[in-house]
Amino acid sequence: MTAGLWENWLLPGVWITIQLTLYSAVFAAVVAFGIGMARTSRLWIVRFLTGFYVEVFRGTSALVLMFWLFFVMPLAFQYQLVPMWAAVLALGLTYGAYGSEIVRGAIAAVAPAQREAAIALSFTPAQRMRRVILPQAIPEMIPPFNNLLIELLKATALVSAVSVADITFAAQLSRLATGDSLEIYAIILVLYFVLAFVLTRLMRLLERRAKAGIGQAPVKSGKGPLVTRKLSSRQETEQSSNIITAGGAQ
Amino acid sequence: MATETDHTNPAVDGSELIRFDQVTKRFGSNTVLDNLDFSVSSGKHVTLIGPSGSGKTTILRLLMTLLKPDEGTIKVDGDYLTHEDKGGKLVPAGEKHTREVRKKIGMVFQQFNLFPNMRVLRNITEAPVHVLGLSKDEAETRARELLDLVGLGDKCDAYPTQLSGGQQQRVAIARALAMRPQVMLLDEVTSALDPELVAGVLDVLRDIAHTTDITMLCVTHEMNFARDISDDVLMFDAGRVIESGPPEKIFTEPEHERTREFLSAVL
Amino acid sequence: MSWNWDVAKDFLPELGNGLLITLEATALGSVLAFALGLVWAMAFRSPTRFVRWPVAAVVEFIRNTPLLVQLFFFYYVLPTWDIKFSALTTGVIALGLHYSTYTAEVYRAGIDGVPKGQWEAATALSLSRGRTWTAVILPQAIRRVVPALGNYVIAMLKDSPMLALIGVVDMLQKARAEGASSFQYIEPYTMVGIAFILIAYPASLLMRALERRLGH
Numbered sequence: 001m002t003a004g005l006w007e008n009w010l011l012p013g014v015w016i017t018i019q020l021t022l023y024s025a026v027f028a029a030v031v032a033f034g035i036g037m038a039r040t041s042r043l044w045i046v047r048f049l050t051g052f053y054v055e056v057f058r059g060t061s062a063l064v065l066m067f068w069l070f071f072v073m074p075l076a077f078q079y080q081l082v083p084m085w086a087a088v089l090a091l092g093l094t095y096g097a098y099g100s101e102i103v104r105g106a107i108a109a110v111a112p113a114q115r116e117a118a119i120a121l122s123f124t125p126a127q128r129m130r131r132v133i134l135p136q137a138i139p140e141m142i143p144p145f146n147n148l149l150i151e152l153l154k155a156t157a158l159v160s161a162v163s164v165a166d167i168t169f170a171a172q173l174s175r176l177a178t179g180d181s182l183e184i185y186a187i188i189l190v191l192y193f194v195l196a197f198v199l200t201r202l203m204r205l206l207e208r209r210a211k212a213g214i215g216q217a218p219v220k221s222g223k224g225p226l227v228t229r230k231l232s233s234r235q236e237t238e239q240s241s242n243i244i245t246a247g248g249a250q
Numbered sequence: 251m252a253t254e255t256d257h258t259n260p261a262v263d264g265s266e267l268i269r270f271d272q273v274t275k276r277f278g279s280n281t282v283l284d285n286l287d288f289s290v291s292s293g294k295h296v297t298l299i300g301p302s303g304s305g306k307t308t309i310l311r312l313l314m315t316l317l318k319p320d321e322g323t324i325k326v327d328g329d330y331l332t333h334e335d336k337g338g339k340l341v342p343a344g345e346k347h348t349r350e351v352r353k354k355i356g357m358v359f360q361q362f363n364l365f366p367n368m369r370v371l372r373n374i375t376e377a378p379v380h381v382l383g384l385s386k387d388e389a390e391t392r393a394r395e396l397l398d399l400v401g402l403g404d405k406c407d408a409y410p411t412q413l414s415g416g417q418q419q420r421v422a423i424a425r426a427l428a429m430r431p432q433v434m435l436l437d438e439v440t441s442a443l444d445p446e447l448v449a450g451v452l453d454v455l456r457d458i459a460h461t462t463d464i465t466m467l468c469v470t471h472e473m474n475f476a477r478d479i480s481d482d483v484l485m486f487d488a489g490r491v492i493e494s495g496p497p498e499k500i501f502t503e504p505e506h507e508r509t510r511e512f513l514s515a516v517l
Numbered sequence: 518m519s520w521n522w523d524v525a526k527d528f529l530p531e532l533g534n535g536l537l538i539t540l541e542a543t544a545l546g547s548v549l550a551f552a553l554g555l556v557w558a559m560a561f562r563s564p565t566r567f568v569r570w571p572v573a574a575v576v577e578f579i580r581n582t583p584l585l586v587q588l589f590f591f592y593y594v595l596p597t598w599d600i601k602f603s604a605l606t607t608g609v610i611a612l613g614l615h616y617s618t619y620t621a622e623v624y625r626a627g628i629d630g631v632p633k634g635q636w637e638a639a640t641a642l643s644l645s646r647g648r649t650w651t652a653v654i655l656p657q658a659i660r661r662v663v664p665a666l667g668n669y670v671i672a673m674l675k676d677s678p679m680l681a682l683i684g685v686v687d688m689l690q691k692a693r694a695e696g697a698s699s700f701q702y703i704e705p706y707t708m709v710g711i712a713f714i715l716i717a718y719p720a721s722l723l724m725r726a727l728e729r730r731l732g733h
Contacts, residue, residue: 058721059714061675064689068710071702076519116316117363121377121429122353125345131376135367150581157583161682168586181593189582189590196581 005174013170014191020084020156020166020197021148024091025149036103037129050100057097063158066090070162081171087159095152106137139210145201146203150196157192167191253436266325267292267433267465273322275308275489282308286487289466290482291354292432295466296458297476297497300486301512306469310435313467314357315348326351327432353381356431360438362418364410364425370397371406374425382429389428395425400454416447420454427458434458436468448472455479473517477501485509525555525704532665532708535688542608542687543674549613550673554620559650561625582616582692585679587611592683608680627658659707664728671720675713688712 030151038050057065068091074080081089110133116130160169167188268290273281282305290296300304311317312324315332323340324331329351334343343351364373378384384392397403397433400420415502419439426434436455440448452475459466459479470476476483476497483500485493485508493506501517504510560572579587587609595602602610631654639649681690691706 046277055718055721056714059675059717060710061678061689061713063604063676063678063681064706064710064713067689068706071696072706111363112288113361113363117359117365119316119352120314120355120357120363121425122349122381123377124349124381127380132365132367134630136255136365154581154583157585158679160585168583168589169590171586175574175593181590181597185586185590185594189280192582192586193578214603218311 005178005241009170009174010167010187010191011167013167014195016084016164016229017153017195019158020087020091020159020164021153021199024095024152024156025089027088027092028094028096028148028152031092032103035096036107039100040107041106054093054097054100057094058101060094060235061250062094062168063161065094066158066162070250080163083159083164084164086140087156087162087164091152091155093159095148095155098148098151099145102141102148103137105144106140109140110136139207142207142210149199149203153196153199154192178196195221265292266290267327269325269469270309271323273312273318273319275312276320281505282489283312283319286490288484288491288494290396290465290467294481295465295468295479296482296484297468297470297480298484298486299470299473299476299512303496304486306486306491307437310357310437310467310469313355313433313435315352327341327354334345349382353429354432355435355444356426356429356433357435357437358419358422358426358439360441362410362415362422362442364418364422366410368410369406369415370402370408370410370421373410373421374428376427378428393424393428396427397421399427399457400424401450414447415443416450419443419447419451423458427464431464433465433467436466436470436502438469438471440470440472471516473501473513485512487512519703520707521701521704523700524701525708528691528701528705528708531691531695532688532712535686535691535709536712537672538605538685539677539687542605542612542677542680542685543670545609546612546616546673546677547670549609550616550620552615553617554624555633555655557621558624558628559615561621562628576618576621578654579615584611584615584676585682586616588679588683590721598685604684605681606678608683608685612673612677612680613638616669617667619672620666624658625664626665627662628654628663631657662732664724664731667694667724667727671717671724674720678709 006149035050035053038046039054041047041050066087069081069086070083114132114136115128118132132184156166157168159166160172163169171184171188175181178184251383251424265290265307271290273283273286274281282303286305297467298309300306303509308317312319313326318332321438323333330340330343332343332348332353334347354395363468364370365376368376371393375389376394377382378389378392379386381441394403394406397406400415402420405413405417405421410421413421419442422431423439437439440451443451452472456475456479459462466479468476468480480497482494483497485500485504485506488510493500493504500509501513504513545661557572557576560568563569563572588608591602591607591611592604595607635653636649637655644653677687678689681687681693684690688709692709693703695705698703704731
């Protein structure tokens with residue numbers, strides 16, 4: 001292996017992957033909170049439209065959506081996105097739809113009595129959401145968001161298909177140049193694993209801080225998984241809602 | 251927002267503060283309140299008693315707008331609660347109108363319902379600051395006074411989960427009082443407490459009943475407490491008031507057969 | 518927007534052929550994921566840590582790295598070891614292996630959900646370890662995990678277009694080929710996208726109904 005491989009291809013690729021993950025995660029979080037809260041709206045039309053959005057983007061294949069944004073959008077709407085932003089858009093819209101289910105689930109899991117107490121104190125609906133419901137719901141969202149973030153990180157590899165020079169793209173180039181597939185793919189698999197590990201550690205830190213902020217001790221995961229939590233985000237949302245209803249019936 | 255900041259107490263002139271007019275509430279095919287009429291005068295302490303399922307708690311939840319009546323109207327201090335008077339016609343009220351009327355009412359819940367994400371002091375100051383528009387300093391000063399009143403002056407910085415049930419309920423009472431309500435609704439406030447913690451909470455409420463002129467509407471199973479603080483006792487059965495009067499009369503010589511049965515079962 | 522119905526009509530048979538491959542890859546991948554996942558889940562319960570730990574490490578590694586890179590790994594590296602599969606077979610292996618790390622957790626949750634008393638009762642009856650698994654534990658565990666497994670089948674369906682990137686002629690590859698040969702992009706890609714939604718949405722409704730019926 002030459003030093004040039006790292007300096008010229010892999011390190012810039014890692015940087016692109018980190019940027020992609022970060023931008024897509026921020027975009028997806030905005031979508032998730034927007035859609036997730038809108039799905040609890042009193043207006044049926046808002047619930048219907050946001051529900052439609054979620055079903056469409058959960059039903060979509062992220063890779064197909066990426067190709068669509070990359071090839072069809074410029075032709076259909078005369079608007080060419082920079083590949084990087086087409087990728088962020090595709091990932092953010094898709095994972096935002098998944099994330100909105102987490103947000104909705106966590107909001108629904110806050111004890112109804114908390115809402116009633118907030119009504120009894122004459123908070124406006126917006127104040128109820130901001131001051132009472134969300135501060136309790138957000139710590140419960142972090143573990144499933146962690147899973148989703150790892151899924152998002154893995155999905156960033158798809159962008160290599162639309163010529164964004166991420167880690168996977170760098171590996172392709174390197175393979176073509178050197179012909180050595182084993183080494184390069186082994187290296188980048190480890191790179192992804194390390195990134196996933198770091199992300200998970202960061203999210204754990206966030207979870208601990210968030211839980212401390214509401215007077216709860218952080219939950220120790222006893223089974224000792226090496227990196228991530230075990231269940232799919234959907235199941236974990238349900239699981240955490242069970243925990244809330246069982247434990248926090250204040 | 252400044253409407254509630256003048257600190258004069260509501261006039262205790264015996265005027266009608268709460269009025270239910272032909273209120274009906276159904277859950278599915280089950281009629282919980284049946285054409286209910288009743289009123290509470292300003293400054294009075296009224297206790298609702300009756301078998302469970304008789305609609306007592308429903309009255310409190312209607313007043314707190316946690317439920318909407320199917321028929322009839324509710325007035326608080328002369329204003330319609332769930333309706334608005336638009337050019338002589340009654341229309342369902344918007345959120346804003348309802349909130350303005352509801353600000354006169356405070357509620358203490360069976361399960362306390364403190365906000366677990368906020369420390370004790372902030373539980374009490376949050377609504378006065380953000381709903382009534384009090385300054386943070388003023389709200390905190392008031393909150394500390396109220397915590398002293400309920401005997402928890404040293405618990406400002408605790409989280410609710412660090413307190414016993416009785417302490418949580420006393421914080422919840424302080425939180426309701428901090429909104430300077432004209433009416434306090436007490437919904438079986440001791441039912442979720444361990445027996446040895448009940449007395450502390452009732453003492454605080456007795457104190458408030460005897461030293462302030464806040465109107466109180468209580469649902470309780472503590473008959474001694476009801477006898478002690480009530481001006482009036484209303485006996486409920488099957489969605490109707492079947493008997494009412496001063497506690498001495500209801501508890502010693504009830505007229506209605508159902509009242510006698512109920513009292514002999516609980517006393 | 519310039520939608521051309523003639524192009525759409527011409528592409529429809531191609532889409533149908535691609536769909537068959539997509540479904541084939543998903544179905545075979547699912548079978549592999551179900552079987553391998555069960556192996557991992559039982560290995561997690563192995564009495565010796567020399568089995569538990571390596572399996573846990575491998576499963577953890579596979580789940581936390583991208584399926585696409587694993588796909589390339591198998592497609593480009595295996596032939597250098599003189600292991601030669603068709604693109605479709607390689608794709609099915611990668612898909613099945615990747616998702617087996619998810620189904621393993623589903624099984625684990627299902628197995629943990631079987632009351633401890635069932636293991637004890639099996640021991641009390643002197644059932645063999647194999648018999649305990651096949652006759653007592655798994656029948657109870659698998660029933661409750663069906664909806665969760667179904668959701669991963671849907672996820673595999675949506676990930677299967679990755680196989681186009683190693684040349685499997687699925688729906689996406691058909692659209693790419695159409696674009697390359699006729700420069701028609703709008704209709705093929707849009708139709709492929711809609712096809713996925715049309716399959717995935719009813720399937721997820723089915724799983725939700727199943728979840729409710731099994732009382733989750």
